[in-house]
Amino acid sequence: MYRSLARLGGLAVVSSLIVVACGGSTPTTAPTAAATPAAATAAAPSAAAPSAAAPTPASTEPVSLEFWYWAESDAPGANQWMTDTVAAYKAVKPNVTINVVPQGTDTLISAFQTAAASKSGPDIASQWATGPVLSFVWSDSVAPISDLVPAAEMSHWLNTNENTYNGKVWAMPQYLLGIGLAYNTELFAKAGVTPPTGDRWTWDEFIAASAKLKAAGITPFVGGDKNGYLGAWWFANIGGQQLNSVQELAQAVVGTVPFTDPKYTGWYTNLDNYVKAGYVNNDVMSLDLDQGVRLFGQGKGAMTFTSDGMLATAIKDLGAAKVGVMRPPKLGTGTLADAGNATQSISHFVTSWSAHPQDAADFLQFMHTPDRLTAWYKATGVVAADDRFDATLVTAPQLQTMAKAETTGPQVWLENWIPPQIDGDADLPAGQMIFSGSGTPADAGQLWERSAATWRSAHPDELANWQQLVK
Amino acid sequence: MSAMTAAIRRRRHLDVTPYLLVAPAVALIILIYAYPIVRVFIDSFLSPTAARGTSVGLANYGFVIDDPVFWKSAGNNVFLLFGVPIMTVVALVVAVILFDQIRGWRLYRTLVFTPYILAVPVIAVTFTYLYGYNGVVNEVLRAVGLDGLAQDWLGSPKLVMPSILSVIIYRELGFGVMLFLARMASIREELYEAAMIDGAGWWARLRYITVPQLRTVISFFVVIELITMLSWVFAYVYSMTGGGPAFASSVLELYIWKYAFAYRAIGIASAVAVLLLVATSVLIVVQMLVRGDESDTGEE
Numbered sequence: 001m002y003r004s005l006a007r008l009g010g011l012a013v014v015s016s017l018i019v020v021a022c023g024g025s026t027p028t029t030a031p032t033a034a035a036t037p038a039a040a041t042a043a044a045p046s047a048a049a050p051s052a053a054a055p056t057p058a059s060t061e062p063v064s065l066e067f068w069y070w071a072e073s074d075a076p077g078a079n080q081w082m083t084d085t086v087a088a089y090k091a092v093k094p095n096v097t098i099n100v101v102p103q104g105t106d107t108l109i110s111a112f113q114t115a116a117a118s119k120s121g122p123d124i125a126s127q128w129a130t131g132p133v134l135s136f137v138w139s140d141s142v143a144p145i146s147d148l149v150p151a152a153e154m155s156h157w158l159n160t161n162e163n164t165y166n167g168k169v170w171a172m173p174q175y176l177l178g179i180g181l182a183y184n185t186e187l188f189a190k191a192g193v194t195p196p197t198g199d200r201w202t203w204d205e206f207i208a209a210s211a212k213l214k215a216a217g218i219t220p221f222v223g224g225d226k227n228g229y230l231g232a233w234w235f236a237n238i239g240g241q242q243l244n245s246v247q248e249l250a251q252a253v254v255g256t257v258p259f260t261d262p263k264y265t266g267w268y269t270n271l272d273n274y275v276k277a278g279y280v281n282n283d284v285m286s287l288d289l290d291q292g293v294r295l296f297g298q299g300k301g302a303m304t305f306t307s308d309g310m311l312a313t314a315i316k317d318l319g320a321a322k323v324g325v326m327r328p329p330k331l332g333t334g335t336l337a338d339a340g341n342a343t344q345s346i347s348h349f350v351t352s353w354s355a356h357p358q359d360a361a362d363f364l365q366f367m368h369t370p371d372r373l374t375a376w377y378k379a380t381g382v383v384a385a386d387d388r389f390d391a392t393l394v395t396a397p398q399l400q401t402m403a404k405a406e407t408t409g410p411q412v413w414l415e416n417w418i419p420p421q422i423d424g425d426a427d428l429p430a431g432q433m434i435f436s437g438s439g440t441p442a443d444a445g446q447l448w449e450r451s452a453a454t455w456r457s458a459h460p461d462e463l464a465n466w467q468q469l470v471k
Numbered sequence: 472m473s474a475m476t477a478a479i480r481r482r483r484h485l486d487v488t489p490y491l492l493v494a495p496a497v498a499l500i501i502l503i504y505a506y507p508i509v510r511v512f513i514d515s516f517l518s519p520t521a522a523r524g525t526s527v528g529l530a531n532y533g534f535v536i537d538d539p540v541f542w543k544s545a546g547n548n549v550f551l552l553f554g555v556p557i558m559t560v561v562a563l564v565v566a567v568i569l570f571d572q573i574r575g576w577r578l579y580r581t582l583v584f585t586p587y588i589l590a591v592p593v594i595a596v597t598f599t600y601l602y603g604y605n606g607v608v609n610e611v612l613r614a615v616g617l618d619g620l621a622q623d624w625l626g627s628p629k630l631v632m633p634s635i636l637s638v639i640i641y642r643e644l645g646f647g648v649m650l651f652l653a654r655m656a657s658i659r660e661e662l663y664e665a666a667m668i669d670g671a672g673w674w675a676r677l678r679y680i681t682v683p684q685l686r687t688v689i690s691f692f693v694v695i696e697l698i699t700m701l702s703w704v705f706a707y708v709y710s711m712t713g714g715g716p717a718f719a720s721s722v723l724e725l726y727i728w729k730y731a732f733a734y735r736a737i738g739i740a741s742a743v744a745v746l747l748l749v750a751t752s753v754l755i756v757v758q759m760l761v762r763g764d765e766s767d768t769g770e771e
Binding site for chain 1: 519534538539540602603604605606623625626627628712713715716717718719728729730732733734735736737739
C-alpha cells in the first residue's frame, strides 16, 4: 500500500513541477520610486487638481461595469443612494450597465488584494484614502483619475491631495468625513456637566467631565472596539496631537525614528488611565465600532466619537435637543493638535485592468453632479466632497458644526498615513490591548515598532515608495 | 516469436488502456490537489511581494520564526488540540446514552447533529451574540444571581480561546456522535448478551466491549479532529473575533490569510502554509500507522 502511495505521490509531484515550469507567471514589476512625493503636509480641504491628460470619449457600445463599493458604514443610506444613482445614470446612458457590489469593512482591503494580484475584477473600486489607495497605485492596480476626468471638473473636488502622488490624482473623493465628540445634553445636565464654551475641551476638562458623569451613575464614553476601529479613531483624533506634520509620522513608518518615541505612542498612557478609571462602557470589547456608537443613540452613554452620518442617526434616535457635538479634546501640543480631522475616508478609482476606463470615470463624474450631491446629503446626512455641494441643505445645528469644522483650516486623518499592514497589525490591536486591559501603554508602543519593522522587512518595494513620501 | 513473448507483448499493450481511462481524473486531482501544494512550496522560497522568481532562500521561514504573532497563533492552535480529548469523551458518552435508546433519543440525536450541518459562520455569529458581555449567557447568569460568573467571554484575552473552543466542540460533537453510533450499531449483540449472562453491568460492558469495539473509529475521529484544530478553524475565529483582542485568538490559518490576502506577502504566507502542511502530514501519517497496526493485529 505504501509503495503504491509513494508512486502516486511521486507522479503527482513530477507532474506538478512540469506544470509549474511550463506555466509560471508574468513577473510583476516592482513599483518604481516616485519622482515627485505626494503632498504630505496637513492640507486645506480644497486643492487644485494637477493637470490631466485629455480624456478620451466614452463608448456608445453596450458596456458593463462592476463597482465594488463601500460607504454604508461611514454614511448609512449610501447603498440606497448608489442604487438610485445607478438607475439615474441608466436613464442618461442606456448603453451602460453598472453592477454595484457592496463591500464589507473587514474584507475591503483583502478582497481587492485578490483582484489586484490577478489583475481582474471590478472596473471601479473603493479603498480608504492615501495609504491603502497608494499601496494599490504602487502595485499598478489603479488608473490615474486625473487622466480620465477633465481638470475643470476635478477642481471642484475637495481633499484630492489625499490621493495625489507623482503629479497625478489617483482616486476620487465622494464625501468628507470628520469625527466629532457627540454628547447627550440631557445626561450632561443630570451630571452637572457644562459643554465647552469654545469648540472643544482640553484633556483635563474632558477627564473632569467624565469623572462627574461617572459619579452620577452615567457611562461617560461609549464605543465598541471588537473590530479594533475605536482604537483606530482614538489614534487618528488624539494620537497624532504631538506631531507637527504627517511627515513626522512617516519618519517612524520608514524607521528613521522609533514608534516607541513618546510623541507617537505616549498618548496610550492617557487612554489607559481613562479606561482604567472606568469611564468606558464595560462591553466595549464585545461590540464593533458602529454597535458601540449606537449605544449613544440609545441613551446609554454620555459621549462618543461620531461621524457625520452617525451623528445624523443619533439626532433621529434621541431628538435634536438632546444631542450636541464638539471637537475631540485637545491633549497634545503639536501642530496637528489644532488641525481638523476631515478626510474623504473612502476613495473610488478606476482599476488599471478595466476594459472601459473612460466609461467608468464618466460614472464617477456623474456621482458629483449637483442632483446627485443633493440626493447624497438627503440620504446620508454626510457632506459631499465637492464645492458645488449646497451647504444650505445642512440645517441641523450639530451637523452644521461638523461641516464647518471639516471645511475650515488644514485637515489630517492620521490613519491614512500608515500602510495598511501597520494599521492592521499595530493601530487596531494596540487599541484593543488598552481597552481590554491585556497590555500596557509600553506594550502598545512596542507593538507599533515591531509591526513597522515587520512591514519594512516584508515590503521593501513599498518602503522605497514611502521613503519618497517622507522626503 | 515465442508464444510467451507474444503474450507479454499483448499484456504490455493492454496495460496502457486503464491508465488512459483514469488519466483525466488523475489530471484533475493533480491540478486541484498536487499543483497548489507544489506551488505553495516553491512560493515559500520566493520574495514576499516582488517579482516572482526572485529567490530569497529561507528568509521567509526566518521572518516567520522571528514573528511573535506566528508563535502566538501556533500556540493557540496547540491549545485547541487539548479540546480533542474532551470532545471525544463527550461524544462517546452522548453516543452511548443515545444508543441505549432513552425516551426521546431520536429527538436528542437530531438536536446533537443539527449544529454540524449548519454553516460555521452561522454558529459563530450566533455565539458572538450569546457570549457578548451583555449577551444572553451573561444576562441569564445575572438573572439567577451568578453575576460573578458573567465574563467578557470573547473580549478577554484569557477567555477568548476557551470560548472559541467551546463553540468548536459544540459543532463538531455531532460528527463524533454519529460516527460512534454508526459503529455501535454494527457491534454483535451476542457480545453484550454473553457479557450480561456473565453478570457484567453497564460500566463493564462499556469498558470491555463498547470502547474496544470503537477503537478504530475513535482513533479516526481523534486524528480528524486534530487536523481540524490545526487547519479548519479559520471560519470560527474570523467570524467571532477576527483574531482579537490584540492577537489573543489568532490562529495559523488567519495568519496565512492575512499575509496572503491582506498584506500581499505571498512568500511569507506560503512559508507558514508549508509548516502547517508538515504538521498535519505528521498527524495523517500517525493515523495511517495506527490503522495499519490495527489491521495487522486483526482488530476491526
